[in-house]
Amino acid sequence: MMKIISIGMNHETASVELRECIAKEPDIPVKALASMRDLEYIREGFFLSTCNRVEALVTTENAAEAKKSMITLISGLGNIPRESFSSSLYTFEDADAIRHIFRVASSLDSMVVGEPQILGQIKEAYAQATRLKASGVILNRLMHRAFHVAKRVRTGTGICEAAVSISFAAVELAKKIFHVLDGKNVLLIGAGEMAELAARHLMTQGVSSMAVANRTFDRAVKVAEFLKVRAVSFEEIGAQLLEADIVVTSTASPEYVITYDRVKSSLRKRRSRPLFFIDIAVPRDVQPEVNNLENVYVYDIDDLKGVIELNMAHRQQEAIKAERIVEEEVVKFEKWLKTLAVVPTIVSLRNKAESIIQAELKKSSSAMGELTSAQEEAIRTLTRSIVEKVLNDPILYLKRKADGTSLNTYLDVTIRLFNLDQDNGDTE
């Protein structure tokens, strides 16, 4: 009976130092897959290595031996002694292994639950496994199911919905205020790394223009060139406030750069168009009272962190739904796996029938004399369809019993009834 085994380590079980040993070289998966093919007990293999996990998935008939040789293989790949990492390894068998790969693909096992990169990484790793012909019937099916599960989880739950990084959260908020960011004007005040990141996110959403202001104008020009936007001087901020829809502030200034009065005086000229301040500076750049002005919204770094925490909690909740989907799919896959057990019996049953047809045709050919090709074809079709019809019901019956507990009895009876053991030797 073929077993599926998953063996590996992730961000929870192994330290970064340990994961690094294996993930450092880009061609590790190729090496791993190549040596897996040479291992005696391993039928099919799949190897995934990302910065957060190292994961091998194999099928085998001898679980204990396969595990041993996989551990040896991993310790060889990373040049690490077996004792130092065996405590960081987890191994799963059969249903647990299936569940594990489904959970990994659906990003339920990720450090940030719901992050979308992992699916792409798995797809890549799988492509590699098929290229090297390391995967076979079972793993092919398993991986495709894993992609399917990941898709179901993504569309059926809100696990990937809410933003969990500061700049994404800011963009999402901006969308809740402006609906679309097309044609909106953005003003960056201060040019830190975070502001740049937020600016990039906003730009991908199609904002029409962006200006950078900085206390030292040179730096503003530099950043503006880098982002391919306009640079404005710090003194122009007042005028820019009339145009801007979204203002991202991140200066190191100890006092408020944007004061209540300054914003208030610009409102009427702005004809009360909404204004959204994203203040990621500490200490804050925007006077908190600005938030009290009509159609003006101020989110500081703590507010954004609050949003993220909320979204995290939401994802955790959605993860429960996702686990249910995974569970359903595991049951389905197990059912399919069990039908595999009847396949050899069905194949030998068919083979036996085929060899009988050939033998009998040979015997009768002399008695039938010279036949036209059409007649020969007709006889072949006739014999074949008789055999097919006779075998059809037993085969369907076996397939139906595939996930029952008494399957082995039925297989045994079939083999004895048709005397398949003996013929196996002949046909193979």
Added chain:
Amino acid sequence: MSFMWFNLALFFELLASGGFVVYLIKQQKWVFRYSYWILIVGFVCHTIFLGYRYYSLGAAPVLNFKSALSFFSWSIICAYLVFQLKCRLMVLGSFVAPFAAFLMMISSTMPWMQGPVRPMFKSLWLTVHVGTIFIGNGLFALAFLAAIMYLIQEHQIKHKRLGPIYSRLPSLATMDAINYHSIICGFPFLTVGMITGSIYAQCVLGTYWQWDPKEVWSLITWLFYAALLHERIAVGWRGRRAAIMSIVCFCILTFTFVGASLWLGGYHSFSRLGAQAF
């Protein structure tokens, strides 16, 4: 016959409202799709009911409070469906359908009009007068609901309470746009309705304007909406202030519709419109 269509409409609209509320909570698209089609079925039944009433009475079916409420409910759904075709804002239905169904429920508890209709009501002017005013009212109701949604969402964003309500409601810009467009579309209807009303009054009563309470209140409503539109277009009001103002306007409109018809007397009041009066 008409009772059956009325009850069918009521049934489907209630069912759709239930579906829309479930959609609001569960956020599943198929729930919305079913609710939407159920609402359309309810709307069709409602339309058949109105058409049948119109045919059998020979006059617009708005002559008592029951029929007026049902017509109001119909016009709100009508306005919503037109909007839905244009901007596909699913969550709006969760506010519109219950509101319309609520009006239908009130309407269903009231007695039917007995007896024949006075011949003066069998006029095309009345149909136009009532039809345009009610389409306007439907649009204003939509603006009112969008304003409520706006204020809820604005409150969430301003106070940084980004819970489940926040994620379910659309963006501020969307709701402000709905509010603005429904008022700007509704206003001409109200205007035309009032002008045709006065022409009709001239035809049957011999005077364009007679300081009837409903006429006065309609004028007040009209002035409020005109002021709101002016502020929006000329001064640049938007967002919260415009939302509050459109809620105030709708309250006045509701008073004109209910209060002036039931309590203030005058020739518009339902007790004088009904056939029982004679």
